[in-house]
Amino acid sequence: MNVNIDVLVVDDDVSHCTILQALLRGWGYQVAIANSGKEALRQVREHVFDVVLCDVRMAEMDGIDTLKEIKALNPAIPVLIMTAFSSVETAVEAIKSGALDYLIKPLDFDRLQETLAQALAHTREPEGEPSPVSAAQCGMVGRSPAMQHLLNDIAMVAPSDATVLIHGDSGTGKELVARALHASSARGEKPLVTLNCAALNESLLESELFGHEKGAFTGADKRREGRFVEADGGTLFLDEIGDISPLMQVRLLRVIQEREVQRVGSNQTISVDVRLIAATHRDLAQEVSAGRFRQDLYYRLNVVTIEMPSLRQRREDIPLLAEHFLQRYAGRNRKAVKGFTPQAMDLLIHYDWPGNIRELENAIERAVVLLTGEFITERELPLAIAATPIKALPEHDILPLVEVEKEVIQAALEKTGGNKTEAARQLGITRKTLLAKLSR
Template identity: 85%
Template sequence: MTRVKIDILVVDDDISHCTILQALLRGWGYDVALAYGGREAIEQVREHVFDLVLCDVRMAEMDGIETLKEIKALNPAIPILIMTAYSSVETAVEALKAGALDYLIKPLDFDSLQDTLEKALAHTRNIAVESPSASAAQFGMIGESPAMQRLLAEIAMVAPSDATVLIHGDSGTGKELVVRALHASSARGEKPLITLNCAALNESLLESELFGHERGAFTGADKRREGRFVEADGGTLFLDEIGDISPMMQVRLLRVIQEREVQRVGSNQTISVDVRLIAATHRDLAAEVSAGRFRQDLYYRLNVVTIEMPPLCQRREDIPLLAEHFRQRFAERNRKAVKGFTPQAMDLLIHYAWPGNIRELENAIERAVVLLTGEYISERELPLAIATTQVNVDDDREIQPLVDVEKEVILAALEKTGGNKTEAARQLGITRKTLLAKLSR
């Protein structure tokens, strides 16, 4: 079995030390590139995908801490080991705060170096993935980025209360996972958690789903039905896409929140309910209120506590962890021995824009596992939109709107497939219906 090639970049302005490390690491089976200073290292990271960077702290032109920060700006997921001849706590702490995975003291102990390298590479290849907390992991909330840590801290503060929560975020960011965590960590955790997607139902069906109906209340109502509020009594009711409900439903929902009682459709009897309400939307409800499409009083009732869901593009450090999580899940589900990702594939995943957020990443990894014939997922198994991502980003170039980038990729896929929309959709990793909708727009 052939091992996947591992590329290590050694950064040190001491040429003799670089040469010694290059010989040593090559003897251990690694491919090694050398950079004799920070700026040279940054240029190499722009042009090549490395599995790990081994960087000295004390360099004349640009020190190791500044070099580390610049490299992390280009590729947040790349593990960087810092070497220092000065075993000061301050230097080590500064390096770790700046994003170093670990540090080594010069002169290097080669046994310690080999052990640290193996641990670092296991981390970047996602062989050993640990969730930031057991409570987060059990709800599928995976990530170590600052944005994720802030989210987990907010959940921990808000969960014990009975306050109404409004979750705002783009589709696919994992809003329902937050709801599960809020419910399970509250005093209502043993009671029901009931969910309803408001955008999936028309007004009459939504009214029946929320409040229930009496037998004969409308055509097809052959028996009494309890609504979601009654089903959630004592527990939590999650209303997804709350920004899509009609003005009439807004009035009825406001009354339920204020009075804590509901009426079935076709009944004059009121039923008291004790429900914690959590709502979610991708819309800007404050803007909807200003436009007259959403009631201000209902908005204030819902917006007691707001939790903002960070899009995946704002937590790129978490992409390797999430990708590995999905790899394990789908490898097991499809009974395939998938060992991990090639460096090129992981680099593409990290730099892709992810307009569909975590749900899009999940779908991409499932597709890759299904198509894989080898042991490591490469760019060949990724959807075309991801595989054609421009990794070497020039920070000075003009930023292109995402819709224009998407349009270019779609047109390229159609050209490649000779105008075959079904095949283009397959290569893009989307449905034909989605492709037609995007072409129409």
């Protein structure tokens, strides 16, 4: 049964809507109806749907325009277009505008059921055997290809005991990945101990990592166990590992190699069984080349690398993240907020987010605090976001969509050295879709 799946049917033919509503409810879906494009947009602003079925020929606003507006509000929603006019031109325009698929009226119900299942496969965990990790389990929000790639990496790496290096810009959620790796591993019932290496000077960091004996230094009034001992049997997550001093690099390398630590002020060694996960925003390979980071430590840490996508690499997730933070801070501030205006959401989607998810969260919290109405507008957003230019080509520079698409695909293939799988991931499409576009 599909009891938790919400479908929006958009058609100005009331009788056709009624038939589809009865059919889809019979299949177990939750179904909402909109008899115009404007009504559909209102519902999409107020509710997150799993899939939209939209007719092309409607009086007030046609299906293509409705599709474009829905995608502007939430690019992650799969939209299926329906039409009684099976022209190739309409199908091409719908797909170029963001439709996931195209259905001919009168609908083939078997085909409809199959297409709905395929659409939902893009946004839902498959039924039956659960995947090792999901976005919700990781405390993450997102359905984009970049997020799915990240979750697949976590699922593959988590069961092993290998050291993991998480690389990504600040604010991308590296600690959430570390927590997911620990929770999905055989050590999940043991401690996960975290430490931000950049927050401490060298002497304090040494004491925090390895512990100290009473009297080892001024202020050491009692013996203290270090983070390695605290994490024994579990996982130790060292954030901003690229910021530690050369001396600490030597001491950390020894612990990793020997799997034993010495408290500061002690000659006694303590064996530890710890899985190490490290994270950094720095390019450690470049740091090694510049002589700022030990090559042998880099190789010890870089057994498996997980790359964190920046927020601008997963723009499809911005509406979902924005809604997630909106609900969180509306509750905390006891405000009845219904959502975002299309203009505000457009600015959020087009902004480059140098601070990534952390910056988005702060922006939404600020907007909720300042809000006096029911919908967040551009007025409540930080000035840097509200002033975001929405890029448009001058009239004389406008190219046919097929030419623009061709140039983008060629650029992606050049950037990835001809690797079609990686090019498809960066473009946010499947490899099968990329191959079909290359064939055309």
